[in-house]
Amino acid sequence: MKLINQQPSISDVAEQAGVSTATVSRVLSGHPHVSDSLRDKVNGVARALGYRPNRVARNLRTQRTQLIGLIVSDIQNPFYTSMVRAVEDVAYQQQYSLLLCNSDEDPEKEQFYIEFMRDERVAGVIASPTSEATTSLQALHEAGIPVVAIDRRSSSTPVDTVMLDHEKAAFELTQHLVSFGHQRIGAIVGNMQTTSGAERMKGFLNAMRGAGLTPDPELIRQIKPNEKEGYQAALSLLSQAAPPTALFTGNNLISMGALKAIQTKQLRIPDDISIAGHDDLPWMTLIQPALTVAAQPIYEMGRQATELLMARIQGDTEPVHELRLQPSMMIRQSCGPALGRRNGVHKA
């Protein structure tokens, strides 16, 4: 009796069809030199048996897989979600599938997954490293597994990289705020260990200094880039004796937290407080007033990263690329001259 969960192997098909396993293999992988009669026969038997090739065996034999490893720091961040989507689209076209990992900004978890991917001999990896210093990518690279860094750089490993021009985005956002006369601008950004965090901070500081303003360290917060910490940071900023009149937020989660803090403090945007952030999400035009942001071409970044990776997988040996995509400023109504709060304070 046939065991229920026993899947037929290539030799079962060969036997049934009265041919060798080599012939079956040739038919199934679309090899050209097979007679039509045998081809039909093999196909028929394979279908009848419900045969499906064992990819684990094939992968072992060919020393290749059709798996792309994707490491993001937080799958719940819509920014990464869109990226996953882009990567998946391109990968699917080429019949690759995605091994998805959430590093959670935790180097240990990142390390585990990178090793897992190496052990699984994935064809390539796209990663958004938790830190520029992440060394495990080096191991992948040395093992001959192509890697492309996305959104953040891995300074320790010379790999293809695709990123937003973070500094420019931050610079323009800050300039926009400054143009309304703001001088006390609070900045909430992610860790300096990540490329995006560091470069955004740099853009912010440059824009401030360029406008002849001296950034106040009291108004700068470096946090884990999530809603909760964004909320807390914004709340503490807004609760100071001399609160900022405008807020610069380092990503969409931080913006969300900051907006909730503004809600908690019952401040009006932009009269009491202006706010400008990163990433453009559908809900941002739903709120009143709509949020001004620097939009990232996320899908495009994911697409290009995947295409770069695919080329490497196919053996491309060109020198390392570093792609910088440009932000688009989405000027809406969340920024304006400081009025209410200042007036309120003066009146009080």
Next chain:
Amino acid sequence: MKLINQQPSISDVAEQAGVSTATVSRVLSGHPHVSDSLRDKVNGVARALGYRPNRVARNLRTQRTQLIGLIVSDIQNPFYTSMVRAVEDVAYQQQYSLLLCNSDEDPEKEQFYIEFMRDERVAGVIASPTSEATTSLQALHEAGIPVVAIDRRSSSTPVDTVMLDHEKAAFELTQHLVSFGHQRIGAIVGNMQTTSGAERMKGFLNAMRGAGLTPDPELIRQIKPNEKEGYQAALSLLSQAAPPTALFTGNNLISMGALKAIQTKQLRIPDDISIAGHDDLPWMTLIQPALTVAAQPIYEMGRQATELLMARIQGDTEPVHELRLQPSMMIRQSCGPALGRRNGVHKA
């Protein structure tokens, strides 16, 4: 000379350490009966060589993998994103990784991925089928690969299932709307082929009839559950000669689209139009007024599904489970008695 991308194999380690491959294997998989001296030696050599076991080979030999396949219909839907997160958390704990696929509500794509998973001999699959009639899951099941359906049922295959009590959620939401005196309630829900779509519609209709109201077919729209179609459906509903005074939306993407349509039509919530939807997302309290919804315990659903799956992978043969989790009503300010529009119309 050693090739750059040649990873050392177990026999390299064995040779260097002067032992058999069997011993190396025993040491590396933590097998008990090995002398301490050999164990140390093997570990030392392995580390020195930067050896990493080839999981493809191991998987072939053991006929098992540490891969969980996860099929969702749209990774950009925050609902699924949270689910992915939950699944990943539990899987990671048990050292499993995720093979992620986006079916895009496209049965063909779903089919491709299911076959890929079968070919890769994943340990188990968690899926949100594009249709209750999806038959490919049957193939997995027959091949001895445990499957658990989430959010939606697969009527063709007897597998563990974890879902929201969709009908109840829809029923309560509708009742809430009815309690404000609404009679013309527009409903925008996903395809009837999915469990969630069908059951939500059922809950809606039951609540209407229970209140002595006759659902108007003109006010019901079945769409692909995304923002764009949600927008179009809502817009067409609101542009009718006799528009609804309240909207019932079938998921968060549809709610988003509907809110944008309301914005386009410059209607006031809830005076001109009330709205109640599904899923609770951070931005929903940021908009003015905050949206009333039935929240799903998404993380919990993902967690339980994964635990059910893990049990099956470990050989659990209990009868099939069907878990129904309860929604929580988040009553906020987006529903109220119809005023403005009706008045406006009467005045005109």
Next chain:
DNA sequence: GTGAAAGCGCTAACAG
């Protein structure tokens, strides 16, 4: 406690 050897399912020379 350790090694020799078989074999998981497949593909790719190499013959014929």
Next chain:
DNA sequence: CTGTTAGCGCTTTCAC
């Protein structure tokens, strides 16, 4: 055009 054969890297009896 087709079959024979070796072997990918690993685990696991089976002997010793």
